[in-house]
Amino acid sequence: MCGITATPPHREIQKTALGATETIEWEHRATTMEVVNELKAQGVKICSIEQTEETTMLQDVKDLPDAHYALVFGNEVNGVNQDVIDASDHIIEIPQFGTKHSLNVSVCAGIVMWEFAKRSI
DSSP: OBTTOOOSSOHHHHHHHTTGGGTSOOOOBSOHHHHHHHHHHTTOEEEEEOOOSSOEEGGGGGGSOSOOEEEEEOBTTTBSOHHHHHHOSEEEEOOOOSSOOOOOHHHHHHHHHHHHHHTTO
């Protein structure tokens, strides 16, 4: 968790996490770039979930090379910071139709994590 994200213990997190904060490891950093730089130094590939000019469409993540991946989800209003996008190994885009081109971050996370999970089954 980075930036302005609330950290456990927090009333709103407890309400929605239903005890997951007791069983899932987490850390907080002041900026996303701190985490991105650490992960890249460990050989982890960074995937930002965003809409840019050059993206990998979500249905094509199955074709990404085998590696450890970190998924970066942005603020629902402002998206992923440009410095994080620039440092990313892949930009993943969820295909969307119609006039609205954004999703709630929790919905977005569920969709993307499922596609990555399918790579291992």
